[in-house]
Amino acid sequence: MAPPSASFLLLILLLAMVLVRTGAPSCSGGFRAGQDDFVLYAEDAVKGGAVLLSSAHVPSPEECERMCCTDPQCNLALVEPRDEGAAGAEEYRTCVMFDCVHRNRFACRFISQTGFRSYVKESVFVKHLGAPQGEHPPPIAVAGRDVVVQPGSTVTLNGVESLAVGDASISDYQWSLESGDDTVSMQKTDFPDQVQISNLHPGTYIFQLQVTDSRGKSNTAKTTILVLNPDESTLYCLAPAKVGPCRASFPRWRYDATTGECQEFVFGGCKPNNNNYLSKNECTLACSGVTDLPSPRRSACQRSLTCDNGCCLDKTLECDGVKQCEDGSDEDHCNKCNIHSRNIDTNAPWCTEPPLTGPCRASHTRWYYDPLNRKCQRFTYGGCNANDNNFEEEQKCSDFCNGVTGRHFSVYLYGSVALAVILAVAILALLAILTYCFLRARRERAHQPVATGPAHVALSEQDTLVYNSTTKPI
Secondary structure: OOOOOOOOOOEOOOOOOOOEEEOOOOOOOOEEEOOOOEEEOHHHHHHOOOEEEEEEEEOOHHHHHHHHHHOOOOOEEEEOOOOOOOOOOOOOEEEEEEEOEEOOEEOOOEEEOOOOEEEEEHHHHHHHHOOOOOOOOOOEOOOOOOEEEOOOOOEEEEOOOOEOOOOOOEEEEEEEEEEOOOOOEEEEOOOOOEEEEEOOOOEEEEEEEEEEEOOOOEEEEEEEEEEOOHHHHHHHHOOOOOOOOOOOOEEEEEEEOOOOEEEEEEEOOEOOOOOOEOOHHHHHHHHOOOOOOOOOOHHHOOOEEEOOOOOEEEHHHOOOOOOOOOOOHHHOOOOOOOOOOOOOOOOHHHHOOOOOOOOOOOOEEEEEEEOOOOEEEEEEEOOOOOOOOOEOOHHHHHHHHOOOOOOOOOOOOOOOOOOOOOOOOOOOOOOEOOOHHHHHHHHHHOOOOOOOOOOOEEEOHHHOOOOOOOOOOO
16 A cells, blocks of 8 residues: 555544533533544545535634534534734634535544544434444444435345454344335345335435344344435536635545436535436436436425525535626625645554445455554554555554654544444544634734634635645636
8 A cells, every 4th residue: 555645634623432421501412522633634524525514713612612603514513723922823723514424424534633522412423433332232224325316216225344342243134114115116236235126206215224133132223214305406507617616625426417328527515506416326226317307496496505685595606606696796705716735644544444344245355553552553444435544564564654652643543434433532623723714814814903703704715625736727
């Protein structure tokens, strides 16, 4: 494995599972605050589907948490450190709100970095970051990613990534329909963890997987199948390619109804529309066979953006280069600028990832680095979807990860991509924003009186992403 390049990164914080629960009184379910001083690499987070939502100047970390609470998509509130040299540093800090969950998977990865704080939504922590407890914990159920399809499609669900803890093994898999049209057909396959779903009609279906281990302990997980109706197909399959206002370069896929095929395009890193897929297969499942359809009624928009004149607009149409609002307010805060970079030359985020078996069914002996014991350990790799802590030889593993410790990670390592996280330390994260545009604005503020205006001031997304200077501008 070649050493990782110093990629562009969003600075974010990883935090402890022995966390103090905090939360604004108005937050339903609340947030958890964690150990400070961790950061996230953007390349891996955004490639995995994580989304930057918005940013603002706030007077306190608690105000950042409150703002995240008011956005139903926000599950991670990130606060940058104070700049002690700037006037007003005690009054204002930068808050970034982030969605780290993409189709039932937690997409953020972390490394230590001084000065940052964050809060994670309690429900997201429990579902994606909670570790098994007790002397003989139950197995870890993994039901797979959420799926978007057209009516009449057949979907195969599997629980192959589920894992028994310790010396136990999984002895039984049971799938059931939790909600949705009960005329759906469920058929077992030759694999005990699989079920084929057919006779799907437009609507949302939630399926539950229950796994039982050889000790008789069981656990459950859920996954969702969204079957698109015509209006939803317009948003998911007919929306034009949208780069967005940020200036990174991520390969994504979109459906082109003219050719009837999914095509690759470059995504800038923030404010995607729904016709934005991580893979060609994901795109094809969602849109195969779709032809041009009437545009959906604007009154039916679910994730709405309010134009300055009060009109309702689907939020994914913001910053797409086309003035959808009559007053043009959906494009008012989308100016582009060059992005400053900060490089962190370390192997730590790769060498602290959990061993990942993956969804395939082969059996290959591989090595992963255990930062707690500071040595490489053997594990079984299924043959696909590996993470970076995966080495063919023990010596290569040792050479690459030599010196990385578990001082900040204290991880409980187990092989689920969704839940392979933390016993004493769980992941939150704090996005630190250090762009050229923002730093220049901050330097200017250092020569001005302290602001006495509103509690927070919105920032544009391109001012909050920190990318590699070699990233090609769009």
